Amino acid sequence: MKITEFFKDRIFLYISYAAALGIILLFMNAFHADAQLIIISAAIFIIMIIVTEAWEIIRKKTFYDDLKNKLDGLDRKYLISEMTEIPDFAEGKFICEIFRETNKSMCENIAAYRRNSAEFREFIEMWVHEIKLPVSSLLLMCHNNRSEINEKFLEQLIRIDGYTDTVLYYSRSENAEKDYLIKEISLQRTVSNIAVKNREILLLHNISLQTEGLEKNVLTDGKWLEFILGQLISNSIKFISPLREPEILISAEEFSDKTILKYRDNGIGIPESDIPYIFEKSFTGENGRNGTRSTGMGLYIVKNLCSRLGHKISVNSQKGRFTEFEIIFEKNDFYKFD
Amino acid sequence: MNKIYIAEDDRSIREELLQLLKNAGYAAEALTDFQDPAEKIISAAPDLILLDINLPEINGELILKEIRRKIDVPVIMVTSRNSATDEALSLSYGADDYITKPYDPTILLLRISAVLKRSSNKASNRTYNGLRINPAKGALISEKSEIILTKNEMIIFQLLLDRQGEIVTRDELMTALWDNNEFINDNALTVNISRLRVKLSDAGQENAIETRKKQGYILK
Numbered sequence: 001m002k003i004t005e006f007f008k009d010r011i012f013l014y015i016s017y018a019a020a021l022g023i024i025l026l027f028m029n030a031f032h033a034d035a036q037l038i039i040i041s042a043a044i045f046i047i048m049i050i051v052t053e054a055w056e057i058i059r060k061k062t063f064y065d066d067l068k069n070k071l072d073g074l075d076r077k078y079l080i081s082e083m084t085e086i087p088d089f090a091e092g093k094f095i096c097e098i099f100r101e102t103n104k105s106m107c108e109n110i111a112a113y114r115r116n117s118a119e120f121r122e123f124i125e126m127w128v129h130e131i132k133l134p135v136s137s138l139l140l141m142c143h144n145n146r147s148e149i150n151e152k153f154l155e156q157l158i159r160i161d162g163y164t165d166t167v168l169y170y171s172r173s174e175n176a177e178k179d180y181l182i183k184e185i186s187l188q189r190t191v192s193n194i195a196v197k198n199r200e201i202l203l204l205h206n207i208s209l210q211t212e213g214l215e216k217n218v219l220t221d222g223k224w225l226e227f228i229l230g231q232l233i234s235n236s237i238k239f240i241s242p243l244r245e246p247e248i249l250i251s252a253e254e255f256s257d258k259t260i261l262k263y264r265d266n267g268i269g270i271p272e273s274d275i276p277y278i279f280e281k282s283f284t285g286e287n288g289r290n291g292t293r294s295t296g297m298g299l300y301i302v303k304n305l306c307s308r309l310g311h312k313i314s315v316n317s318q319k320g321r322f323t324e325f326e327i328i329f330e331k332n333d334f335y336k337f338d
Numbered sequence: 339m340n341k342i343y344i345a346e347d348d349r350s351i352r353e354e355l356l357q358l359l360k361n362a363g364y365a366a367e368a369l370t371d372f373q374d375p376a377e378k379i380i381s382a383a384p385d386l387i388l389l390d391i392n393l394p395e396i397n398g399e400l401i402l403k404e405i406r407r408k409i410d411v412p413v414i415m416v417t418s419r420n421s422a423t424d425e426a427l428s429l430s431y432g433a434d435d436y437i438t439k440p441y442d443p444t445i446l447l448l449r450i451s452a453v454l455k456r457s458s459n460k461a462s463n464r465t466y467n468g469l470r471i472n473p474a475k476g477a478l479i480s481e482k483s484e485i486i487l488t489k490n491e492m493i494i495f496q497l498l499l500d501r502q503g504e505i506v507t508r509d510e511l512m513t514a515l516w517d518n519n520e521f522i523n524d525n526a527l528t529v530n531i532s533r534l535r536v537k538l539s540d541a542g543q544e545n546a547i548e549t550r551k552k553q554g555y556i557l558k
Contacts, residue, residue, distance in 0.1 A: 133348045136440035140354035143443035144361060161440055188519065195521045196445055202521070203512065209521035 001064040006057055021045055063087040078103065121171050128168040135161050151204075158201050162234055166297065169227050173304040180221035180309060187252050187261060188214040190222055194229045205237055205246060212251035218259050218329040224305050229263065231298045232325055236265040238294065239287055241320070257331055264324040270317040278315060279303035340454055343384035344368040345375060345401065346416065347394050355388070362447050372396065376404035386454055387413045389433070402431050412457045414449060416441075444513040466499055466557075467543060478541060485541050490520050491534045498547065498557035507554035531555065 007014075021042060028038050070083045081099035086092070138157050142150040172179060188211075195202070195209055202209060233248065240246045249264045270278060274285035281300045288294030306313040310330065317323040342364045346352045352368050359366035367382055369375055372394050379387060379401070387405065391398040402413060415433040434453050437446060464471055470479045476492050478485045487495060497514045498506055508527060515522055522530070531547065538546045548556045 132439045133351060137348065137350040137354055139440050140351065140358055140443055144354055144357045192517075192519050195519075196442060196516050199442060199445075199512075199516055199521075203524060206523050206525065208523045208526060211519065211521070 001061055001068070003057065003061070006060070010053075017049055059087070059089055060092075063089075063092050078106065117175075121175055124167060124171045128164050131164050132161075135164070154200055155204060158198070162230065165227055165230065166301065169224070169305065170297065170301050172224075173301050173308060180224055182219055182221055182309065184217045185220050185222040185225065187216050187218060187259075190225050191229065191250055194226045194233065197226075198230065198233050201237060202233070205240060207237070207240075207246040207248060209248045209250070212249065214250065214252050216252050216254050216259055218261070219332060220309055220311065220329060224309060228302050228305055228327070231302050232263050235298060236267055236323075239265075239267040239269075239323070241266065241268045259329045259331070261327045261329065262324060263327075264322060266322050269319040269321050269323050270315070271319050275315060275317060279313075339363070339365045340385040341365040341367065341383070342386045342388060342450065343379055343382050344388045345379065345393060345398070346388070346390045347372065347392075358443055358447070359450075364450075376401050376408075379405060380408055383409075384411060386450060386457075387411060388450075389413055389415055391415055391417045399431050402433060406432050412453045414453060444509060445517065448513050448517050466502075467546075469541060469543070471496070471499070478537075480541055483541065485537050487534070487537065488530075489518070490515060490522065490526075490530045491537070493518050493520065494530060494534055495557075498555060502557050505550055505554045505556055510554070 024045070025038060025042060028041070067080070067084055071077060071080050074080060074083070081096070081103040084096055084099065086096050135157060139154070142154045142157065191211055191214055229250075236246070236248055244266060247266050249262075251262045251264075253260045253262070268287065271286050274283075274287070277283045278285065279299050279302070280296075282296040283300075284294045284296045288296060303313055306327065310332075312328040314326050314328075315323065316326070342359050344352060344355050344359075344366060346355060346368065352370075356366045356368055367384070369378060371378075375393065375396060389398050389402060393401070398415065402415070405411070405413070412434045413432070415436040417436055417438050434456070435449050437449060466478075468480060471477075472479060473492060473496065476487050476489065478487060478495075493514055494511055497511060508524075511531075512522075512524075512527060515527070535547055538544075546558055548558055550556060
């Protein structure tokens with residue numbers, strides 16, 4: 001709080017003090033009071049005002065300056081009510097009271113939303129779990145009654161399964177709670193799981209999937225990594241180049257402090273101007289608008305999951321030639337336990 | 339004939355699984371009433387159990403523990419929750435393998451035959467018409483010569499040999515290859531089979547692999 005602001009705020013008070021002093025002096029003069037008496041009275045009046053004003057300034061300035069400092073220093077501004085000390089003047093006490101009341105009400109409100117969102121998330125998890133049952137059942141039916149039409153059903157079923165996973169992982173990635181389990185995972189096994197899961201659809205598009213140097217372990221959550229790779233595969237399938245036989249190459253390289261997983265396809269690539277935005281929510285870009293419809297959620301969720309697991313993901317692409325994603329797994333002994 | 343017992347509470351999945359297993363040449367039975375499941379499973383004396391981790395009223399993991407206390411029979415756990423903890427738990431309770439819903443039916447069959455093979459310790463056929471097979475070396479050895487097969491060719495040859503005289507579909511060959519981390523496409527499978535044919539006829543086994551149009555291949 002600036003001192004000039006304080007004075008400006010009390011200007012009316014000073015005007016009335018000045019007026020009062022003027023009137024008193026006028027009366028004293030009219031009653032022919034002694035000149036010395038007039039001077040002493042005026043001096044006492046002025047000194048008293050200066051003293052009380054100084055006292056007021058000190059009290060308020062310390063309180064408000066303290067408040068402002070703490071507010072500036074706070075990362076979460078709403079914690080200010082917990083941080084302020086109750087001052088000894090009424091106005092300040094009143095403000096603190098209001099802080100506390102509004103804060104309490106806000107906390108209750110947030111708790112209600114948090115409960116709602118947790119319930120919603122539980123429902124989503126349960127729903128995904130339930131929808132997998134009819135999907136499983138249909139997959140088995142297609143298999144037990146092989147025919148051309150069932151091949152087509154199968155492709156659509158795999159799409160449904162993929163979309164349900166997107167819902168599940170979106171809800172997981174947006175949630176603040178830690179529901180992943182980081183441990184040593186074999187890249188070979190993870191890639192093999194996801195390849196086998198997408199076998200029908202990869203073969204349908206005649207894609208050859210090659211792997212190189214995957215005999216390495218990384219620290220991550222296996223299920224989340226499977227989902228991430230699944231999203232990359234489904235993108236590769238969406239953006240196959242009609243000019244050549246589609247190929248996907250998944251390889252890994254190990255360094256002293258990190259392991260890099262590389263995922264490369266020879267699809268239509270990403271235009272250079274779109275590259276900085278592909279991990280953004282709802283971004284579809286040129287590829288998403290032409291041909292295959294895209295929601296712009298897949299890579300956003302991928303990026304989100306990566307950053308929650310502490311992995312870095314980046315992309316490198318040349319339009320019309322290839323797209324390559326790199327996921328960097330840091331090596332951290334902290335997570336290791338036997 | 340191996341008998342497989344299914345503990346799965348979703349009626350539709352259960353019926354399709356029974357169909358799938360019967361088509362694949364197994365005797366299959368399923369739990370329909372979930373009172374005292376462990377007892378019922380044990381009294382059926384199956385060769386392998388397919389156990390859902392989420393059964394009504396009683397947890398699949400508890401059933402597994404109870405069965406394990408009494409009989410030693412291979413168990414494959416089926417999970418539908420997408421979390422790593424379930425898998426770790428089912429293995430720690432002594433399941434031989436696990437598979438997550440919704441699963442690829444051919445992969446399920448492959449896992450079943452792998453687990454059964456492991457538990458019966460049935461050594462796969464090691465010779466073919468005087469050719470000795472050395473899988474570690476990836477070679478077919480006859481008295482005169484030694485033919486080196488690639489990993490893919492070996493996987494294909496072994497599957498055909500395991501089921502000598504029967505039709506093996508392209509899909510089954512593909513499944514075996516994919517389950518061994520060879521994610522090849524249709525063209526590559528055709529190429530691998532024709533190379534294998536050439537190598538076999540070099541070893542004096544002309545026309546060993548016969549093509550059955552729209553069905554698959556037979557090793558004679």
